[in-house]
Amino acid sequence: MFVNRLSELDLLEKRFASGKAEFFVLYGRRRVGKTELMARFCEGKRAVFFVSDLGSEISLRTALSSSINATIYGPGQLDAVYSSWEALFQALSQAAQKERLVVVLDEFPYMVTAHPPLASILQKSWDQTLKNSQVMLILCGSYIGMMEETVLGYHAPLYGRRTAQYLLEPLQFIDARQFYPSFSKEDQVRAYAVYGGTPAYLHTIEPHKSLKENIQENILTRGSYLYDEVHFILQQELREPRNYFAILQAIAAGKTRLNEIKQATGIDGATSYLDTLQQLHLIERLVPVTETQPQKSRRGIYRLKDHYLRFWFRYVLPNRSQLERGGTNFILENQVLPEFDHFSSLAFEEICQQYFWRNGLSGKLSFLPEKISRWWSANEEIDLIVVGEKDAILVECKWSNQPVGTKILADLERKAHLVERELGDRKIQFALCSRTGFTPQLIEISTKRSDTLLLDLNQILEN
Template sequence: MTFVNRESEIQSLLDRMESNKAELVIVYGRRRIGKTELLRKAFKKEKAVYFVADLGADQDQRRRFSETLNLLYPNPLLQTEIPPQWESLLRYIIELGGKERVILMMDEFPYLCSSHPALPSILQRIWDDVGKDSKLYLILSGSLVSFMEREILGHKSPLYGRRTGQLLLNPLPLYALKEFFPGYSPEDRISAYAILGGVPAYLIQFSDKLSLNQNIEKQILNPTAFLHDEVRFILMEELRDPKHYLSVLQSIAFGNTRMNDIVQRTGIERGPVSKYLSVLQDLRLIEREVPVTEKHPEKSRKGIYRLSDHFFRFWFRFILPYKSRLAEDGGRKILEKEILPHLDNFIGQVFDKICVEIFQHRVKEGKIKLTYESVGRWWSGNEEIDLVAVEGDHPIFAAECKWSKKPVGIDVLRDLQRKVSLITPGGRVADLRLGLFSRSGFTKEVEALGKRGEVDLIDIRKIGMKND
């Protein structure tokens, strides 16, 4: 797998090697995000025990763990026909850690807990007894984010307070795509990002030797391609009965973002829909969004639901609805008739989220000089602003984000100037900076205002270029 943009995560894991004391680190993140590759890369030069759990029975898990451990630290204890219990296995490796630095990585830890629910309590007892005073470097890793946060990191977990560090692995940001697709223009990289998101396992399926259209046809629409049924496989792995979740996700993908709309579209009653939405949030597949200016987001009645994963959104919008037709008509016809005519609109609907990333990056790089606490969309009734940055209770930056083939003109700026009066106390806008993000540049009139410092202009075609 291409491995990019994880230098800080690798370094944080390696830094703990030098402590020469007991370390218990939790590494977690959604499936396909690159946890396994991260751990292998970080400790490739070290003597490390790396064990990946599966859905097998407890005795099978212990047998495989014993065999893995025996490869680096041979012992008759590990070679018996019936494998030792977890307490004996863990005490053995902690005993080794009393003499030297021992690295143990237990990947997909939730699967171990599923086959042996008492394992966190056993580990807690042994850690408190002898582990905390050893030189063991223990890493517990998992893809079930909600489980890791509740059962491992949560205050009710037996392991609560024992961890010495944690690492939540998020999708790669937009700017990392330059390393995946150096041959693409900034516009094509944004399009690829809107389709695939920042999951490394998805990004490596595309090649910048092919056009975006060719990649979609070859790597998504092709029934034998890895990405073709990826979403269904993920949901089957994470959920016992995914059919209702599929309905809810597809409803959101088609623009039904409020509870009542989802209920009406799916035909599922409000109570179960509420439960499905909660589970999907735990899995990091959807997010509840409120206007960025809301003071109490958790209580806001303006909340809407959006798919947080770009590829899931693409799959539910363009693959699932045409599954049967794909078998009959083939990928080329579906691409030309059902995808390409709507692709710009599809990208435009997430362009505001992408512009938030661009804004954050430009602030970090000092290209937009301001400090802020939060940034996101604002809306009220039929009025909406694509990007608003807030400091305290005060909006300090507002921008429109246009994924259009036409240059952004003065009409867009004038409308933004009108709308910002709605989000500022008393309509005072003198201290609020304005910005415009554009796929296709700006008219000369707007460019002139940009040069005078009246508006920040971000032409996405120049992102990552030398003069950006």
């Protein structure tokens, strides 16, 4: 199942039709769908599609030679192995002199690991021949740090050669929900809280089964694809997975500030590990939305960015002993389900954030958002603030089985006084997002005010 990615395909198609050599860099965390996107883009095109592995230099050159020969001469027509990488790139240049040729080198960092001079060789080949051909070269990679080191960074051999680059993000809720259309709207939000927008994880969902059954059979059951996924990801991407694992575990347990993480893990050099985890898009550093210098802010906190990591560290890892012994149903009924709605509340907040971005950028809000994120002080917090040039909307997101009433609006108005100095002279409005709707009293009040917006689950999900 291939969902959305329309803007990404459109960007690739425009580059394909440019009439000149293209050097496109596509990167993003593992499992996010880069290879599937490339496969869809290459359909019906003259293309060399090569997915690298952790093999040796000669094995990779042999495999890529075979892919090139099959595209240029036809399958089984030529078995020759190019004697060097220079000769291989020269063959690609010659094949693209008169006709567009797409060349996808997927997991390019693996190739550089097998043969470190490769980036410099490609740079020389690009400068001498490839840039004057009709080639569309696409380099893909999962480890963002290494992609920056070998391709994107200022000191990288290939710096300045790219004609376009794109960071492929996980799917947003509006697209992710297409993997489970049979679920109720509330279970769609809960499913997003568990699986997030990572296509590889979404593909494990069996939509004819309930969300509860999917979690029990495809996550909590020993031997299922997602049961050991976190271990596999860290082992594939990182040289010292033990330290990274300890940091992720600390953040999942609520240790969100740098000093707290250092104390919980005993790792003095935690900052460098945190930077790598951010490059892998496994965690994110958040600061209050009103901060003018986010990188220098002392109010920053760390949070697991990947939804499935949150679920795994919350419910799989702590209950590993019982799960190993077949206690899946017990853990589901006694650990997961009793606090499932509390766990899902953060995902609902993110869905609301996506809603305001989508409506702001499409002109459905009264102003164009510049930033949308959380705000907090020592003892107070606001779920979201939509910040524009002259306006701001303070948003409360309630994933509760009780209708939202007037007390919530009054409390949000009180918090407005706490943040108004940081918002300057922006005109403040209010929005309440509720899973279960609103009390008649609040609905009546909102109809008499022009600064208050009420959004129930149907409005948020269907808009």
